[in-house]
Amino acid sequence: MNTFNEQIPGASGTGTEATPRGFWGNLGLIRPTAWVIALVMFFGMQALFWLVIWPHTHPDELEKLSDVGKICLPMLAGAFLAVYVLLIGFVYVDAKRRGMRYVMWTWLTVFVPYSIGIILYFVLRDPMPTPCPKCNRLSAQSFTFCPSCGAELMRTCRVCHKKLGAGWVNCAYCGTSLTAQAQSSAPTASA
Numbered sequence: 001m002n003t004f005n006e007q008i009p010g011a012s013g014t015g016t017e018a019t020p021r022g023f024w025g026n027l028g029l030i031r032p033t034a035w036v037i038a039l040v041m042f043f044g045m046q047a048l049f050w051l052v053i054w055p056h057t058h059p060d061e062l063e064k065l066s067d068v069g070k071i072c073l074p075m076l077a078g079a080f081l082a083v084y085v086l087l088i089g090f091v092y093v094d095a096k097r098r099g100m101r102y103v104m105w106t107w108l109t110v111f112v113p114y115s116i117g118i119i120l121y122f123v124l125r126d127p128m129p130t131p132c133p134k135c136n137r138l139s140a141q142s143f144t145f146c147p148s149c150g151a152e153l154m155r156t157c158r159v160c161h162k163k164l165g166a167g168w169v170n171c172a173y174c175g176t177s178l179t180a181q182a183q184s185s186a187p188t189a190s191a
């Protein structure tokens with residue numbers, strides 16, 4: 001059983017996941033739960049301002065804010081919070097489809113302040129899994145062999161089994177000449 005595939009939604013069986021492209025495609029990935037939480041946060045923020053903050057603000061201070069400001073400020077705060085929640089929701093699905101530790105990353109984005117967790121995620125996230133050329137199941141780009149069918153995904157040394165660089169004539173790890181290996185070990189996938 002390919003545990004890597006199990007971590008990717010929609011890829012538990014055979015074949016590759018249809019990867020949504022673009023902003024709207026990615027937006028559609030976010031689970032309904034995250035949308036509901038984002039909406040609750042938005043309207044919760046309106047309630048907080050109109051029921052708690054504005055009634056307790058000194059009338060002189062309120063006077064300085066125009067009516068437009070009184071409406072816009074809660075809207076902006078609510079929108080900011082909603083977008084933040086949706087970003088966390090996106091990290092959850094995106095990390096999952098990349099075969100990353102999605103639960104850990106989701107909690108990091110929730111608890112690390114000043115959006116640092118979210119920024120870290122987008123800097124450090126793994127590349128999208130690619131389909132195996134032989135069995136078409138998804139595998140991480142860093143994998144040398146397909147976890148499902150064992151097909152060679154990268155050119156490896158027949159003696160020490162380490163990954164070979166492009167254009168190597170001799171293995172850099174064990175010194176074996178690669179010209180003799182070349183005929184029998186044609187790479188099944190190009191990098």
Ligand SMILES: [Zn+2]
Binds near residue numbers: 132133134135147151
């Ligand atoms: Zn395979």
Ligand SMILES: [Zn+2]
Binds near residue numbers: 162175
């Ligand atoms: Zn070697």
